[in-house]
Amino acid sequence: MIILDYSDRRPIYEQIEARFQDLILKGGLEKDAPLPSVRSLATELSINPNTIQRAYMLLESGGWIYSVRGKGSFVSGGSAARNSRKTEVLRKLDALIEEAILVGAEKEEFLAAAASKWEKEVTA
Amino acid sequence: MIILDYSDRRPIYEQIEARFQDLILKGGLEKDAPLPSVRSLATELSINPNTIQRAYMLLESGGWIYSVRGKGSFVSGGSAARNSRKTEVLRKLDALIEEAILVGAEKEEFLAAAASKWEKEVTA
Amino acid sequence: MIILDYSDRRPIYEQIEARFQDLILKGGLEKDAPLPSVRSLATELSINPNTIQRAYMLLESGGWIYSVRGKGSFVSGGSAARNSRKTEVLRKLDALIEEAILVGAEKEEFLAAAASKWEKEVTA
Amino acid sequence: MIILDYSDRRPIYEQIEARFQDLILKGGLEKDAPLPSVRSLATELSINPNTIQRAYMLLESGGWIYSVRGKGSFVSGGSAARNSRKTEVLRKLDALIEEAILVGAEKEEFLAAAASKWEKEVTA
DNA sequence: GTGGTCTAGACCACA
DNA sequence: GTGGTCTAGACCACA
Numbered sequence: 001m002i003i004l005d006y007s008d009r010r011p012i013y014e015q016i017e018a019r020f021q022d023l024i025l026k027g028g029l030e031k032d033a034p035l036p037s038v039r040s041l042a043t044e045l046s047i048n049p050n051t052i053q054r055a056y057m058l059l060e061s062g063g064w065i066y067s068v069r070g071k072g073s074f075v076s077g078g079s080a081a082r083n084s085r086k087t088e089v090l091r092k093l094d095a096l097i098e099e100a101i102l103v104g105a106e107k108e109e110f111l112a113a114a115a116s117k118w119e120k121e122v123t124a
Numbered sequence: 125m126i127i128l129d130y131s132d133r134r135p136i137y138e139q140i141e142a143r144f145q146d147l148i149l150k151g152g153l154e155k156d157a158p159l160p161s162v163r164s165l166a167t168e169l170s171i172n173p174n175t176i177q178r179a180y181m182l183l184e185s186g187g188w189i190y191s192v193r194g195k196g197s198f199v200s201g202g203s204a205a206r207n208s209r210k211t212e213v214l215r216k217l218d219a220l221i222e223e224a225i226l227v228g229a230e231k232e233e234f235l236a237a238a239a240s241k242w243e244k245e246v247t248a
Numbered sequence: 249m250i251i252l253d254y255s256d257r258r259p260i261y262e263q264i265e266a267r268f269q270d271l272i273l274k275g276g277l278e279k280d281a282p283l284p285s286v287r288s289l290a291t292e293l294s295i296n297p298n299t300i301q302r303a304y305m306l307l308e309s310g311g312w313i314y315s316v317r318g319k320g321s322f323v324s325g326g327s328a329a330r331n332s333r334k335t336e337v338l339r340k341l342d343a344l345i346e347e348a349i350l351v352g353a354e355k356e357e358f359l360a361a362a363a364s365k366w367e368k369e370v371t372a
Numbered sequence: 373m374i375i376l377d378y379s380d381r382r383p384i385y386e387q388i389e390a391r392f393q394d395l396i397l398k399g400g401l402e403k404d405a406p407l408p409s410v411r412s413l414a415t416e417l418s419i420n421p422n423t424i425q426r427a428y429m430l431l432e433s434g435g436w437i438y439s440v441r442g443k444g445s446f447v448s449g450g451s452a453a454r455n456s457r458k459t460e461v462l463r464k465l466d467a468l469i470e471e472a473i474l475v476g477a478e479k480e481e482f483l484a485a486a487a488s489k490w491e492k493e494v495t496a
Numbered sequence: 497g498t499g500g501t502c503t504a505g506a507c508c509a510c511a
Numbered sequence: 512g513t514g515g516t517c518t519a520g521a522c523c524a525c526a
Binding site: 007 | 314316317319322324
């Protein structure tokens with residue numbers, strides 16, 4: 001299920017891209033499972049097919065899905081995509097730590113906040 | 125020193141805003157220290173004064189600086205601005221941890237990466 | 249309906265901002281209702297689109313509306329904006345009372361004037 | 373004693389004007405008492421004499437002071453000025469009540485806040 | 497078509 | 512000289 005948030009600052013196609021990445025990561029979409037067709041999803045979400053097309057293009061160039069002409073789009077196998085996003089998370093962590101140091105946070109404070117938040121998420 | 129990065133996705137006025145926030149946080153600009161005038165900075169960076177004006181407006185509405193007509197713009201006192209940015213860092217940390225869990229990272233792995241990165245930053 | 253008062257000391261963009269706040273508070277604009285587009289309102293009021301843009305930017309950063317690129321601007325849900333303005337009213341009341349005491353007004357006189365004015369407004 | 377607040381949004385000459393009005397209302401400056409000369413005050417506050425001149429002009433046209441050529445400026449007698457400011461306070465009260473109703477405040481809530489604030493000010 | 501960014505430049509209020 | 516407001520208009524991202 002895709003839910004669009006028009007008050008989200010990100011463009012629609014990025015929201016759709018992220019949503020499918022999440023579904024694939026969480027296992028909601030297995031390898032070779034078909035994605036909805038561009039047209040049907042566009043109709044369902046009441047948005048322009050170009051926007052869906054753009055999201056699928058990004059997913060394909062990121063290695064998340066593959067397209068078969070005349071058939072549709074399907075979830076890719078392999079863990080390249082998952083790993084690329086993991087790399088991205090670490091990159092964001094680096095940037096965040098730089099900022100945390102800048103605003104005067106202490107190392108222990110930061111790590112404790114991270115550990116505490118992690119527990120909360122996992123048990124939720 | 126302000127350096128613009130035109131390949132940065134962020135608009136110029138946000139880059140300038142962030143740069144002055146950093147300078148203030150790092151202590152390079154003390155309370156009541158004058159910022160460059162709108163016009164002089166515009167000339168120095170070869171951009172339009174309106175763009176500088178917009179950055180200063182954001183800094184002022186965020187409590188980082190105050191502007192006096194006919195006099196110039198100056199660094200605000202107080203720690204409200206600094207604290208607001210610290211809150212923002214913690215909010216970003218929460219979002220990042222959600223994403224880390226999603227991509228299958230382990231808690232220990234994440235915390236170790238954070239600790240290691242912190243050390244590297246501080247000793248740099 | 250937006251009416252500009254060029255003899256008003258406030259800049260045009262603030263008048264527009266205040267006018268939309270009033271419309272939203274009075275319920276003339278419900279949640280998710282679209283505001284006029286930047287260009288159409290600029291044409292209607294015979295002013296520059298940038299000025300409208302600035303008013304909308306302020307409304308957005310104040311939590312009154314949200315803007316979607318390519319779609320338009322819409323009334324936000326939530327009561328944060330409404331509450332922030334209520335806080336502001338109480339702050340103004342404090343300042344006014346200080347001034348009233350300064351000019352030698354009596355407490356009963358002030359409260360009576362307030363009560364009387366309130367009645368007049370409500371029954372109007 | 374005049375204290376300038378450059379982070380105050382009001383222009384300097386208005387701050388000076390308001391400060392003298394307060395001094396006169398509070399009795400710190402009696403009828404016919406001399407105000408500091410434009411030059412001496414300008415020197416003391418390290419600002420442009422034009423700015424002082426402008427404040428004195430406003431005070432004179434508002435009936436708060438009178439100027440004697442070659443002698444200086446002096447506090448006016450009479451209560452016209454005091455009354456004019458009292459009228460202004462009532463006008464502000466009207467505007468504030470309109471706004472309070474708009475944001476959904478209740479009459480009793482507003483009057484109670486006013487009474488409570490009044491007590492706090494008087495006993496302070 | 498719609499909002500977002502930026503340039504170029506005018507004019508005003510203020511010091 | 513300095514910040515603040517506004518116009519005129521271009522170009523981009525997005526739907």
